[in-house]
Amino acid sequence: xxxxxxxxxxxxxxxxxxxxxxxxxxxxxxxxxxxxxxxxxxxxxxxxxxxxxxxxxxxxxxxxxxxxxxxxxxxxxxxxxxxxxxxxxxxxxxxxxxxxxxxxxxxxxxxxxxxxxxxxxxxxxxxxxxxxxxxxxxxxxxxxxxxxxxxxxxxxxxxxxxxxxxxxxxxxxxxxxxxxxxxxxxxxxxxxxxxxxxxxxxxxxxxxxxxxxxxxxxxxxxxxxxxxxxxxxxxxxxxxxxxxxxxxxxxxxxxxxxxxxxxxxxxxxxxxxxxxxxxxxxxxxxxxxxxxxxxxxxxxxxxxxxxxxxxxxxxxxxxxxxxxxxxxxxxxxxxxxxxxxxxxxxxxxxxxxxxxxxxxxxx
Ligand SMILES: Nc1ncnc2c1ncn2[C@@H]1O[C@H](COP(=O)(O)OP(=O)(O)OP(=O)(O)O)[C@@H](O)[C@H]1O
Ligand SMILES: O=C(O)[C@H](O)CO
Numbered sequence: 001x002x003x004x005x006x007x008x009x010x011x012x013x014x015x016x017x018x019x020x021x022x023x024x025x026x027x028x029x030x031x032x033x034x035x036x037x038x039x040x041x042x043x044x045x046x047x048x049x050x051x052x053x054x055x056x057x058x059x060x061x062x063x064x065x066x067x068x069x070x071x072x073x074x075x076x077x078x079x080x081x082x083x084x085x086x087x088x089x090x091x092x093x094x095x096x097x098x099x100x101x102x103x104x105x106x107x108x109x110x111x112x113x114x115x116x117x118x119x120x121x122x123x124x125x126x127x128x129x130x131x132x133x134x135x136x137x138x139x140x141x142x143x144x145x146x147x148x149x150x151x152x153x154x155x156x157x158x159x160x161x162x163x164x165x166x167x168x169x170x171x172x173x174x175x176x177x178x179x180x181x182x183x184x185x186x187x188x189x190x191x192x193x194x195x196x197x198x199x200x201x202x203x204x205x206x207x208x209x210x211x212x213x214x215x216x217x218x219x220x221x222x223x224x225x226x227x228x229x230x231x232x233x234x235x236x237x238x239x240x241x242x243x244x245x246x247x248x249x250x251x252x253x254x255x256x257x258x259x260x261x262x263x264x265x266x267x268x269x270x271x272x273x274x275x276x277x278x279x280x281x282x283x284x285x286x287x288x289x290x291x292x293x294x295x296x297x298x299x300x301x302x303x304x305x306x307x308x309x310x311x312x313x314x315x316x317x318x319x320x321x322x323x324x325x326x327x328x329x330x331x332x333x334x335x336x337x338x339x340x341x342x343x344x345x346x347x348x349x350x351x352x353x354x355x356x357x358x359x360x361x362x363x
Contacts, residue, residue, distance in 0.1 A: 004298040004315060004359050005345065007220050007257075011359075012302050014219030015211035017045030017351045021112060021177055024210040025053055030175050033057045033110035035103055037096065039121055040114030040191055041082070041303045042179050044071045045351030050110055051075065057110070060099050062092040062121050067349045080120045083308070084137050087130060093123040093160055100169050107171035115181030115303070115353040117191025118151060123159040133157060144238055144267035147182055151192040161192035169203060176207040181303075181353045183236060183262065185209050213261040213354045216302060220259050220359065227257045235262025235356060239281040247288030250295055250360055260358040266332070273333020276307025278356055282314035282343070283325050283334040292318035297360040300345050303353035309335050311344040313356070 001009075013019075036059045038047035043063040051059050051072040059075035061068065064082040071077050078095060080088035103109050124133060136157070140150045155162035166174055176195040178187055187196045187207050197205040213233055221228045230253070235242065242264055250258060266277045282299040289295045300306065300313025314334075320341055328337035338344050 002315060004296060004361060007223060007359050008298055008300060008345075008357060009347070010223045011216035011220040011357055012350050012352060015179065015216045015302070015352045015354050017042035017114065017179060018049045020179060020211040020352070021046045021049035022053070024177055024208055025050070028208070030110070031108055031173070033175070034107040035099065036060070036110045036112065037099060038062070038112035039096065039117040039194060040179070041067055041116035041349070041353040042114035042351055043112065044068050046112035046114060046177070046179070047075060048072060050112060054110070060095060062096060062117070064116055064120060082116050082119045083141060084134050085119045085122055085130070089120055089122050090124070090130060092121040096121050096165065097123050097160055097168065100165055103169060103171040105170060105172070108173040108175070109169060109171055111174060111176040111195045113176060113191050113195035114179040115190060117194045118154050118161065121160065121194065125157055125159055128157055142268040142272070144265045146236070146265055147263060148189060151189055154192045158192065161194055162188070163193050163196045163198035165194055166197040166201065166205070169201075171203055173204045176205070177210045178207065179211040179352060179354060180209050180213070181263070181355050183233070185212050211352060211354055213357070216354050216357060217259050217261050220357075224257045229254050229256035229258055231259040233261045235260050235264050235358060237264060239264045239266050239277060239284055243281060243284035243288055246358070247285055250289070250297075250362055251292070253362055255294070255362045258360040258362070261355060263355040268332050273328070273331045274309055274336065275332055275334035276301065276309055276313070278306040278313035279309075279311065279334035279338055279344075280329075280332065281358070282316050283329060283338065286316035286320040286325065287329075289316070289318050290321040294363045295360065297358065298345070299356065299358045301356050302350060304347045304350040311335065311346050313345050314338045314343040315345065316343055
């Protein structure tokens, strides 16, 4: 493993779903819940920590396909598609609504929310079909819209988002623990507000953000110590605008480590190839730094999968663009091009999701 990959793992481990939930519940104990619900890409890890503390509570886990390994044996597990929902997302949404509505008058519900929840569980407003939902999701994802704009669309179609799910809760108390994968760490945006409560509810609601991009970056900075030159959450723009800006900053920077976080956007052509925003940014950066022998850059999603692929991102340097990757840029097909250069990172599902990290070393 390269030094940059090692640092990425340190950051990701610092925001693991299991450890984040355990630490939060240890620091601020809660009364035992009567029901545990975990929704999102980190649901299995978050639910595992809660179920170990509260073994008597029934557990519902809704997560992405292939992300359920290690789920508590007594949990009900539903796996669905991400980022574009499928029929399992509607089944998951129906189970979610039924479970919340089935909580008794005195009950305490523990909600564990992580990014990806929006696509993984849905109950549509009357008159809408799965085809409407998938089409609108695909269009928005390809348009370069950021997560705030995507989730405004999602909330408008939904009977469980934007606080509507907890609006159906008839019990006494809800505790929401959330891992943030959105700028500003707002509970109303994470999973389109699936763990948020509307105003004027009759139950007590406490919400905590237990992991975030800032926490992951700080863990990397702590591990790298005096070597760190910058640490900022500035990866919020189109990848074609970000790449030249970041490359120019790195070329002008002092030698040392640079840590950036956030979630870039990509505008896709009509029939894109295989890739994700991290791979696309890595490819564009490879072009910008071609020939430089003093720069190495890692760009990867902390959930372990970038777009609809099995890679989290890539590591590039001044040699990566030895033969041109322009065609891969034009067709939005960074995956195969980077794979051929052995530049992809494939850690598998990480049990967390705090957006993306860029770690660059200048020597
Ligand atoms: N071929 C491609 N090249 C570059 N980017 C792509 C490609 N195909 C899809 N994408 C991008 O991948 C993104 C979806 O990626 P991913 O599944 O990692 O989403 P996410 O932001 O983590 O989802 P969520 O916010 O719901 O957790 C979309 O923004 C889309 O533009
Ligand atoms: O699921 C979602 O809505 C996004 O990942 C943001 O949390």
